[in-house]
Amino acid sequence: MTLPAEKTKPNQQPHIPSRAQNFARALQQVFGRGFGPGFWLCVLWLLVVILAAVFANWLPLRDPLDPVIANRLSAPLTSNVLGADGLGRDILSRLVHGSRVSVVISLTAVSIGMLIGGSLGVMAGYFRGNFERGVMAVLDIILAFPWLVLLLALVTFIGQSLFAIAVAIGFLWIPAYARVARANTLAVVQREYVLAARALGASTQRILLREVLPNVILPVLAYGLVAMGLVIIVESALAFLGLSVEAPQPTWGGMIAEGKRHLATAVHVALVPSITMFLTVLSLNFVGDRLRSHFDVKESNL
C-alpha cells in the first residue's frame, strides 16, 4: 500500500508552478512536522497488518486450521504465543490468516465503491439533467435500506465467496462515493476554469479528465482510508453472524464470535482478535482523518 502522499495530485496548490516542486512539498509536509508520533505508530501498525496478510503463508506460524486439543483454550504465552481457541487452534496464526480476508475485502470493496460510485457521481454532476436524476433516484433506493438488511439479502443472493462478499460490500459503498464525487464535481464545474475550457471548445472527455477529475480525486481518495475501516467493521459483523467467508477460513469476526462462547472461562479468545481489529480500524480512521484534514484546503483553514 503506497502512502497516500504519493497519490496526491499536485494541481491542488494554486500558487506553485511545477509538479516536481509540488510533489516535493507534499512529501516534505508529510515527513516534516505536523504528523505526530501517534500518526506514524498507526501507519506502522497498518504496514504490519498488510505485510502479515501478504506474507501469511511464508511466516513461521502454526497451521491455523490444525486443532490441537491438548492446547484447548490455553492462555497467551503458555503453549501458544497468543493462546489457543476452543479447538486448540493457534490464535496468532489465525489472526494473521484472518487479516488476509480483512485486507482483501476492504481494498476490493472500497475500490469498487470508488470506481463505480465515483464515476457515476462525476458523470451525474457533470451531465446533470435526467441522467443525474436517474442516478440519484437509484442511489436513494439503495440508501432506503438499512445497510445490514441489504447486505444480508445480497449475501444470500450472491453467495459467500471472498469475491462475492467484497462485491456486496462494495455495492453498499457506491452511494456514498457517488455523493462525494458528485458534490465535488458540482463545485468544480461551476468554477471559471471549466467554463473557460468549454469556451475554448475542449471536448467533454478532455474537460472531465484534466479539469474535473484531478480536483475530485483527492477528496474521494481521502475518504478511502476511513471507508476501509468501515468495511472491516461491516465484514466482521457479517463474519460474526456467520455470513462472511465460510469456514474453515479464519476471519476476525468469526474468531470474536467463537470467543463469545468462552467469555466466562477464556477471555483471550475473544479479546485478542477484538483488540487487533480495534487497533486496525482505529489506525485507518486516524491516518485517514489526519490526511484528509491536512490536504483538504478548506478544513485546514479553520
Next chain:
Amino acid sequence: MKLLLKKIPWLIGTLLAVSFFTFMLVSLLPGDPAVMILGAGGVSPEAVAALREELGLDRPLLVRYFEWLGNALSGDLGRSPMTGQAVMDAIMARLPVTVQLGVMAIVIALVLAIPLAMLSAYYAGSGLDRVISGAGFALMSVPGFMMAIFLILIFAVNLGWFPATGWIPVSVSPGANLRSALLPALSLAMIELALYMRLLRTDLIGTLQQDFIMLARAKGLPSWRIMLHHALKPSSFSLLTVVGLQLGGVISGAIIVEEIFALPGVGRLLYQSILQRDLLMVQGIVLFIATAYVLVNFLVDMCYSLLDPRVRYSD
C-alpha cells in the same frame, strides 16, 4: 405545507421501488422454495409441482409482485410456509422489543453526546477537548458486536449486574425489563454517541464563531446561557438530520445486538429467517423495515422544515 405536498410523490415512488426491489431480490434467490419446504431428496416432482401451484409460484413474476403488494397494503404479508405463522403477526409481536431497544439507544446516545459535545466545543483545543474527542474517535472504531461482548464481559460475566441474554417484557416487570434492555441498548448507543458527539462538536464550534455569538457576549450574557440558548439551537438541526440518517445504522446494529443478547425482536427474526431460508418471512420483514425506515426519515425531514425557522418562514 407546500413542501410536504411536493415530496409525497417522491415518497410514494421510493416506497414502490423499495417494494419492487425487495420482491425481485428475494424471488430471484436460488433454490426452489417448494423443495425447501418439502425437504430435498426423495420428493416426487409431482408433490413439488402441486406445492408450487398451491403457493402460486408458477405464475409470472410481475403478477405475483402486484398480488403480493396488494396484500401487503392491506396488512397481509402472507403466511410463512415453514412456521405457519402470519408474517405480519410475527413482526408485530416482536416490534415493541426492537422499537424499545432503538429508542433507548438513541436517547442514551443523545443524553450523553449533547453535554459532552458542548464541553468539547467550549474548550476546543484544550486538554479536555482532546480527551473527549479522542475517546469519541476510539469509540467510532468499535463495532456494535464488539462493544456488546465487551459490556457482557464486564457487566454480566464479571460483575453480574446485568443479564447476558434474555428479555423481560415491561408487562411482567418494568425494573427487570430495563435491566435486560440496558446492555443491548448501551451497545447500540456507543457508536451513535461517538457520531453525534463528533458532529455536534464540529457544528457547535462553527456556530460559536458566528457574529451573533459575539453579540450575545457583548450583551453580557453568561457563557452557559450562550451555549445552551444561542449556540445549541442552530446546531441542533444538523444533529436532528444525523439522527435521522443514522436510523439505518441503528436498525442494522439492532439485528446484531438482538442476536447476541437473544432478544425476541424483529432483527433477530430476520436473521433467523435468512438462515432458515424462510423467504416469505424475509420478504415481509425487509419490506416492513425498509418502509418504516423511509417513512421515519420522511417524518424527520418534515420535522426539520417545521422546526427550523429559517426554512419555515421563507417564502
Next chain:
Amino acid sequence: MSTVIQREIAQTDSPLLEVRNLTVRLKSQAGIVHAVENVSFSLDAGKTLGIVGESGSGKSVMARALMGLLPRLGTAEKKGVISLDSENIADWSDKELRALRGPRMAMVFQDPMTALNPVLRLGVQLVEPLRLHMGMNRQQARQRSIELLSAVGIPDPQQRIDQYPHQLSGGMRQRVVIAIALACNPQLLIADEPTTALDVTVQKQILDLLSSLQKERQMGVVLISHDLGVVASRADNIAVMYAGRIVEIAPARTLFENMLHPYTEALFNSIPRLRDKAHTRLQAIPGRPPQLVSPAPGCAFAARCPYAQQKCHRQQPPMVQARAEGHQYACFFPVLDHTQGEHNHD
C-alpha cells in the same frame, strides 16, 4: 441574576474612556500577530471619536479589546490600560466584564445579516439583556423592547418583535442591533463599521439615527470605519490607524485642514470627489497593508509612503504633538503646508 449598575454622573473633566498603550497580540497559524500596538486615546461623554483605517489596521481587534471580547483561546497577549469612568477594566475577568456589557458599554457590529441569531425571535434577543441586567420581568421587558424598536425607527414594532431576523431587511436588522446595544442605556457605544454592509441610502439613515441617539443619551461613541467620508461629518475627533498603530489623531476639522501624516493624506486623496473632472484617475495607495506577524522595524507605512527616507525604514516614529491642541502624529517627515511644497529633510 441581575444587578443594576448605578451610573456615576461624571462632573469632572475626566474622560469617559481613556486608553493608554493598549497592545494586543493574537495567535494564528502563521505565528503571533501584532494586531494592536501601543494605542492611546481618550473619549469624553457625548463626543464621538472616529477611527479610520484599512482592513487589517487593527480597528476591529481594538474594538473587541475594549469590550473584552477577544477570542478566549486565541489571544496571546493583552497589555495596557483601558479606563472606563476612571476604572481600569483592562485586566478584568470575563465574569466581571459581563456586568459592564450592556449597562455601561455596548457594541454595534458590522454585518447585520450575521449579527442576529437566525433561529431566535427578535423579541427574545432584545429581552435577554433587559431581564439580565435591568431585572425586568417578562411583561416589562417586552414593553421596553417595543419602545426600543420604536426609538430606532422600526415601524409596527408590536408585530416585528415576534419575527425572525431573516424576515427583515438589512437596514432594519441593523436598527435592531442598535436597539439591542442601547437596551440598558450604556455610556459608551462602540460602532464597528456599522454601515459598511448596507446600501448608501440606508447608511445615512443609520448614521443619523446613531447621532440623534447619542445626543439624546449623551453617550460616548467610538465610530469605526474604513471610509473617511462616513467619519468626516460625524466625529469630533478622528484617529487614523495603520498596521495596529494610531498614526495620527486630531479634532476632525484640524485633521482635514492640517493633516500631517502621509497615510492620512493618501487616504484623503483616494476619495473621489464630485467636483473632479470626468475620467480623473482614482488615486489608490500603491502596495498592500503589511503582514503583522513579524513586523519590520521602522514605520509600517514606509514601504508605501511617497515621502519615505532611510530613517523611516529603520526607526519607529514616536507620537509627537503638533501645533494645534489635541493633534498628534507619528512621522519623521510629515506633510507640510502644500503651498510651501517642501518637506523636511534630515
